[in-house]
Amino acid sequence: MSSQNAPLLEMKQISKDFFGNQVLSDINLTLNEGEVIGLVGENGAGKSTLMRILFGSTMIHETGGYGGHVIINGEEVSFNSPFDAIGAGIGMVHQEFSLIPGFTTTENILLNREPVKKNVASDIFGDRLDTLNRAEMDDRASKAIELMGVDIDKKMVISNMPVGHKQFTEIARELSKEQLRILILDEPTAVLTEKEAEALLESIRGMAKRGIAIIFITHRLQEILAVCNRVVVMRDGVVVKDTPAEETDVQQITKWMVGREVSGGSGASVRSHEDAKDILSIEKLWVDMPGETVRNVNLTVKEGEILGIGGLAGQGKLGIPNGIMGLYQAGGRVVFEGNEIPLNEPRKCLDSSFAFVSEDRRGVGLLLDESLEWNIAFPSMQIQNKYLKNYLGGLVKWRDEKAIREITEKYIDELAIRCTSSKQKARELSGGNQQKVCLAKAFALSPRLLFVSEPTRGIDVGAKALVLEALRRFNRENGVTIVMVSSELEELRQSCDRIAIVSGGRIAGILPANASVEDLGALMLSQVK
């Protein structure tokens, strides 16, 4: 390590906001030649955004650029596109593969940078008709693979490969670029088996020895400790800790990641429902929700409690309510108050007086082009025949506009929904107010059990507090059992009585909401696959 020289990469006072929503502020990061830093943080902490800035993602420019300076080798740079970043020696391996399935390893590694030979046609018609120099391609691919220190077949077609080898091919492609000096690895081990991951770590060490600086993003903290020189922990858009790896341990990193020291407010209102009867029991639930697969969940919900479900993104916590409500293919046994609820039939759940506030507010939660009245009254009208006038002995069920307006105005007052009138279109409201409409819609169903998924995602702090308060009040005053799924541990700790942590599609454990952040964090990472 050559820390006395100028660092290879310096990021100074980086800040970024998306339309006024601050996601990064005052980030300082340095990276020296041959150094490996581990970048960790919860989902939404700002890791990806920071890497996008470094890699010149066009998305950053389209949303108004960033503040601060990126300095490479003592020179300030500003990338307009990933091509500029690649030219400056930055390589990035994304979570999703970008490989051509029908091509071989070698072809993928050298795509569009193939060494070529002249031939008759290209002499006449230009370089575009040059022949590929296969021998040299093999040579260069071999070198890149060797550099990685892992053995993969360079003649194999990508579609025939195990995922691990695809990942290595991606890395080899970056390594084959001669100018490469900084390599960003975004959760490269997420799809690898233990043995492959070990090989990857080994190759990271090897690459570092050859002088390539590496930024390693992962949720597996042991890996960070195993290969990194330094650990950089991000939370809520700031770097909270930048420390040498040998001076810390998993426990400590977890604590930095998930939050402040145990704050006063949370846990204070935790109630015990041990004596209450089981209102809902879930056995062997699996849900095929893309990106949020639930493998085997067993869970019991007590009457009258607020149960939180937490966990990292992609571990399956969102799949649980979506599966039970029949929005994604699911299997297993769900028993509500002694009656088994058939899965994959949304209507049956709703008839059993469940309600669901979806995490996908705009996609599932709202009729964006209709009025608030429709949004709030629609499910109750369809499921419970509320707000209807019957004519001709029930043959004609006429919409009761007056009742609909009354109920809407009641909720507009109660939840302080900011709108011009109850006739305003849902699309025109802000995120926080849209969320309140979603809550009102669920409240209007007068459910016995309410699933709330990511209730505060993408809304501002003020609205957040209001939404959580509304949920708590609904639980306390109406005795409605609430199951609340959220990525924000702090929010769960403030609102819930118990918190179940999902990891790897299973319940990793259930703790009272006043349990320590470290314990909850440890559960989160326990079965990450």
Next chain:
Amino acid sequence: MEKEKSWFGKLVENYGLPRLIITLFLLLLLVLCPFVGADLPTQISNIIARFSWNGILVLAMVPMVHSGCGLNFGLPLGIISGLLGATLSIELGFTGPVSFLAAIVIATPFALVFGTGYGWLLNRIKGGEMMIATYVGFSSVSMMCMMWLILPYHSPNMVWGLSGKGLRTTITLEGYYNQVLANFLRIRIGKLVIPTGTLLFFALLALCIWAFLHTKTGTAMTAVGSNPVFARAAGINVDKIRLLSVVMSTWLAAIGILVYEQGFGFIQLYMAPFYMALPAVSAILIGGATVNKATILNVISGTILFQGIVTMTPTVMNNIIHTDMSEVIRIIASNGMILYALTRKTEGTK
């Protein structure tokens, strides 16, 4: 704070600039009429008559638009049900006003069966409804071209004179239900003629659709069109609602063609249904509807504007240039309107 808009700005915003231009153009044509020597009351009677013929065919677009199936390019399928009703009613020997009722009664089961099959098909290809619908329309027309020849019709009023079998391309309704609705309470003020009965019949069906959209099922239909995932999460059987809307559209098209025939005076077979869908689609689009929002008001204003332009343009132009080009101009004007309307199709989608 948003700046206060002028009354004109508000008008443009609420009414839409293209629709405003078309309206002004139609008014211009009406104003020009007396100056170029065309007779204004006759022209206005013409527009009203054509509105009364076409109104229900345009109304048939509404249910499918509401349920998110898009514009019903498969209108010919419903029209064929209507034609089957019409020809069978004559074949079975009904005459006078009764033949109109009989035609409706006979057309209904055909519309229900065809509509169900068509709806079932559309439920399988969600997202590509309008393309498939177009071809359902085309192929059903071609299929019936063969059937009109093969089916064992015998009524001498309908079959080819020489061979004694196979239906003629155009069948007169004289003695059957020609003008049967239009003559009901018909108003004549000089040259101005208003087919009150036909307008009332349109109003009745329009009222039914309006009322339906205010019921529980109608509300569900609109929600399905607005956001099918939302509707599903609220426990609605999305496919069932879509099927219902397709059947309604098909039935309305069947009734629509019967009303059209009673005004026009002839049954047109073979390729005629082929050309019925696009004008209806265009009319509702010009009326301000979008692919997933349409109101009865869109239907009424769109039909008046479309039929107005299509009837007025050739007359006025003819009188200006003094050559009989009415057919050419009519084709240019009507296809131009269709083209314009279809470019509007993507507006207002999600």
